[in-house]
Amino acid sequence: MSHHDHSTADRGPQEIAELPKDKVARFDAALPEILKRYPADHKEAAMLAALRRAQEILGWLSPGAQKLVADRLGAPVTRAEEVATFYVMYHTRPVGRHVVEVCTNVSCSLAGGYDIFEHLKAKLAVENGGTTGDGRITLRQVECLGSCGTAPAMLVDEEMHESLTPKEVERILGGLT
Amino acid sequence: MSETLILTKRWPKKDPSLAGYKADGGYLGLEKALGMAPAAIVDEVKGSNLRGRGGAGFPTGLKWTFLPKDVRPRYLCINADESEPGTFKDRYICEYDPHLLLEGIAISCFALDIHLAYIYIRGEFARQARCLEKAIDEAVAAGIFGGPKLLGKADFPLEIHVVRGAGAYICGEESALMESVEGKKGYPRFKPPFPAIVGLWGKPTIINNVETLANVPWIVEHGAKAFAELGAGKTGGTRLFGVSGNVKRPGVYEKPAGYNLKRLIMEDCGGTASGRPVKAVIPGGSSSPVLRGDEIDVSLEPDAIKAAGTMSGSGGVIVMDDSVCMVRALARIAMFYAEESCGQCTPCRQGTPWMWKILEKIERGEGTLKDLALIEQLPGNIMGQTICALGDAAAMPVQSFVKKFRQEFVEHIEGRGCKHGATAWGVSREAREALVGGNRHSSR
Numbered sequence: 379m380s381h382h383d384h385s386t387a388d389r390g391p392q393e394i395a396e397l398p399k400d401k402v403a404r405f406d407a408a409l410p411e412i413l414k415r416y417p418a419d420h421k422e423a424a425m426l427a428a429l430r431r432a433q434e435i436l437g438w439l440s441p442g443a444q445k446l447v448a449d450r451l452g453a454p455v456t457r458a459e460e461v462a463t464f465y466v467m468y469h470t471r472p473v474g475r476h477v478v479e480v481c482t483n484v485s486c487s488l489a490g491g492y493d494i495f496e497h498l499k500a501k502l503a504v505e506n507g508g509t510t511g512d513g514r515i516t517l518r519q520v521e522c523l524g525s526c527g528t529a530p531a532m533l534v535d536e537e538m539h540e541s542l543t544p545k546e547v548e549r550i551l552g553g554l555t
Numbered sequence: 556m557s558e559t560l561i562l563t564k565r566w567p568k569k570d571p572s573l574a575g576y577k578a579d580g581g582y583l584g585l586e587k588a589l590g591m592a593p594a595a596i597v598d599e600v601k602g603s604n605l606r607g608r609g610g611a612g613f614p615t616g617l618k619w620t621f622l623p624k625d626v627r628p629r630y631l632c633i634n635a636d637e638s639e640p641g642t643f644k645d646r647y648i649c650e651y652d653p654h655l656l657l658e659g660i661a662i663s664c665f666a667l668d669i670h671l672a673y674i675y676i677r678g679e680f681a682r683q684a685r686c687l688e689k690a691i692d693e694a695v696a697a698g699i700f701g702g703p704k705l706l707g708k709a710d711f712p713l714e715i716h717v718v719r720g721a722g723a724y725i726c727g728e729e730s731a732l733m734e735s736v737e738g739k740k741g742y743p744r745f746k747p748p749f750p751a752i753v754g755l756w757g758k759p760t761i762i763n764n765v766e767t768l769a770n771v772p773w774i775v776e777h778g779a780k781a782f783a784e785l786g787a788g789k790t791g792g793t794r795l796f797g798v799s800g801n802v803k804r805p806g807v808y809e810k811p812a813g814y815n816l817k818r819l820i821m822e823d824c825g826g827t828a829s830g831r832p833v834k835a836v837i838p839g840g841s842s843s844p845v846l847r848g849d850e851i852d853v854s855l856e857p858d859a860i861k862a863a864g865t866m867s868g869s870g871g872v873i874v875m876d877d878s879v880c881m882v883r884a885l886a887r888i889a890m891f892y893a894e895e896s897c898g899q900c901t902p903c904r905q906g907t908p909w910m911w912k913i914l915e916k917i918e919r920g921e922g923t924l925k926d927l928a929l930i931e932q933l934p935g936n937i938m939g940q941t942i943c944a945l946g947d948a949a950a951m952p953v954q955s956f957v958k959k960f961r962q963e964f965v966e967h968i969e970g971r972g973c974k975h976g977a978t979a980w981g982v983s984r985e986a987r988e989a990l991v992g993g994n995r996h997s998s999r
Contacts, residue, residue, distance in 0.1 A: 417671075423738040425739070426718070426735065430719065430721060460740050464723065465678070465720070467679070467721040467722035468721055483640045483887065484640055484800070484888060485640065485799035485873055487887060488799075488875065521638075521640070523679050524646050524677070524680065526640070526641050526642070526797060526799035526800075527643050533679060537682070538679070538680075
C-alpha cells in the first residue's frame with residue numbers, strides 16, 4: 379500500500395482553495411455522472427470513483443485534492459485519506475507525466491517480466507517508484523495484472539500492454555513524451 | 556472429440572456487440588427464464604451443480620437459498636476483481652462476450668428478486684470495464700434491462716452498474732469487495748453474518764464470480780441435468796483454466812470440470828516450451844499448494860484434486876520447468892501476499908513480510924538451517940488465525956514448496972547461494988522467445 383510522506387517538499391496543495399479553479403470546476407461537472415450509479419442515500423459509496431476522477435484531472439491526490447473529494451461527498455477528510463492511501467492506483471505523491479507499471483509476479487517473470495523491470499530501472503536511472511529527472515516517467519513494480527497467458531505485461535498510464543518483448547518495450551517508451 | 560463449449564464458444568473473434576450476440580442466439584436464456592417461476596430458476600441452478608468459479612467452489616444455488624425471505628432490497632455483486640496470480644479468465648468473458656455475463660446477471664436478478672447489481676472490476680482492467688459499460692449501454696438502449704421491464708415483457712426494473720477498484724488484491728475477498736463498493740478501504744468483515752444475510756449496506760447480498768454467472772444462461776436454456784452431466788462428481792459444467800508459465804501454448808482453455816491436469820499441460824498446451832521436464836505446477840492460482848512434476852496426473856474437479864492435497868481454486872495453472880529455482884519462485888509469491896495483506900490482522904500483517912524476508916535471505920545464500928526451521932513453523936501460526944482467507948493463501952504455498960522441494964532450500968543454505976544464479980527465473984528470455992515465437996495469442 380502507498381504511504382504518505384509529509385516530510386518531502388512535494389506536499390502540494392493543502393486546501394481546496396489552492397487547487398486550480400478550472401480543474402475543480404471540471405471535477406464538479408463530472409461528479410453527477412459518478413453519483414448516478416449509487417443510491418441517493420449512499421453518496422459516500424462514490425469515494426473510489428470520485429478519487430479516480432480527481433486524480434485524472436489534478437494529476438495526483440494532494441491533501442487539497444483529498445479534501446475536495448471528501449467535501450463534495452459530504453464525508454470526513456479522513457475517509458478520503460484512508461481510501462487514497464489504501465489502494466495502489468492512487469498517487470498520494472506527485473508522479474511523472476507517464477506512469478509505467480511492470481508486473482514481476484511469477485507468470486510474468488517466467489516470461490521475462492523481472493528482466494524488463496530491471497532493464498527499465500537501469501535505462502531510466504530510477505529505483506522502484508522513482509520518477510525520471512525530467513519528470514517524464516514514474517516507474518513502478520506492480521503485482522499480477524491478470525495477463526499471465528500473454529506475459530510479460532505492463533501498464534502505461536493505466537492501459538495494458540501484453541506479450542512484451544524488449545523491442546516492444548523500447549517502442550512503447552519511445553512514444554511517451 | 557467434440558467438446559461442449561459454454562463460455563468460450565464466441566471467443567475471441569466473434570462480434571461482442573449486442574447485434575452479434577443476438578445473432579448467435581443471445582438473450583434466449585433470459586426470454587425463457589421470464590416464462591419460468593423465479594423459484595424454478597433457482598432450482599435449475601441448484602440441480603446443475605454449478606459451483607463458484609472464483610476459487611472457493613461453493614455451490615451457487617445453495618448460496619442463493621441463504622437469502623432471507625422477507626428482507627428487501629437485496630443486492631447482487633459480481634466479482635470481476637480477478638487478482639489471484641496466475642488467473643486470467645474472467646477478463647476475457649468481459650472482453651469477448653460481455654453480453655453473456657449481462658444475460659447471466661439479468662436471469663439471476665430475476666430469479667432472486669434483485670433490482671440493483673454492481674459488477675466490481677479491478678482497477679487495472681480499464682479496457683474490460685469499457686467493454687462492460689458499452690455492453691450495458693447497448694442493452695439499456697435496446698430495452699433488455701434498465702427500464703421498467705425486462706426484454707419489454709416482464710415488469711422488472713433492473714440496474715446494472717460497473718464499479719472499478721483501484722488496486723488491491725484483498726478486494727476480491729467478498730466482504731472486502733462490499734466494503735470497496737461502499738467506497739471504503741477493503742478491510743474484510745467478520746463472518747458470520749454472511750453476506751446473504753447482512754451484505755452491501757447491511758442488506759442481503761449475493762456475490763458471485765463472473766465465470767459463475769456466465770454459465771446461468773446455458774443452464775436455463777439446456778437444463779440442469781445437461782449441465783451437471785458435463786462435469787464430474789459434485790461439480791457441473793465446464794471450467795476455464797488459464798495456463799501460464801513455461802508452456803508452449805499458454806492461454807485460457809475451456810474443459811469439462813473433471814479434466815486431467817497433466818493432459819491439459821502436456822497435450823492442450825503442448826508441454827513445456829523448452830522441452831525440459833515439468834518441475835512444478837501451481838494448479839489453481841498462487842495460493843494453491845504446489846505439485847511436483849510427477850504429481851500432476853490428477854483430475855481438476857475440486858473434490859478430486861483436494862484428495863491430492865491441493866486445489867484447482869481459480870483455475871490458474873502456472874507451469875515451471877526444471878530450470879526454475881523454487882526458492883526464487885516462492886520468495887516472489889511470498890512478496891505478493893506481504894504486499895497485499897490489508898494490515899487488519901496481526902498474524903497476516905506481521906507474518907507475511909517475515910516469511911518473504913526469510914525466503915529472500917535463503918535465496919541470497921545467507922540463510923541458515925534455523926531459518927529453514929522457522930519458515931516451516933511460521934505458516935502454521937498464520938493459518939486460521941485471521942479474519943479472511945488471505946492468511947491461509949499466504950501460508951499454503953510456503954508450506955507446500957518447502958515440503959516438496961526441501962532439498963533445494965537446504966542446498967541454498969549449505970551452498971551459500973542459488974546455483975541458478977542470474978537465471979533463477981529459468982532459461983534466458985531470448986532462448987524462451989526462440990522456442991515460443993513472438994506471436995503468443997491470448998486465448999487457445
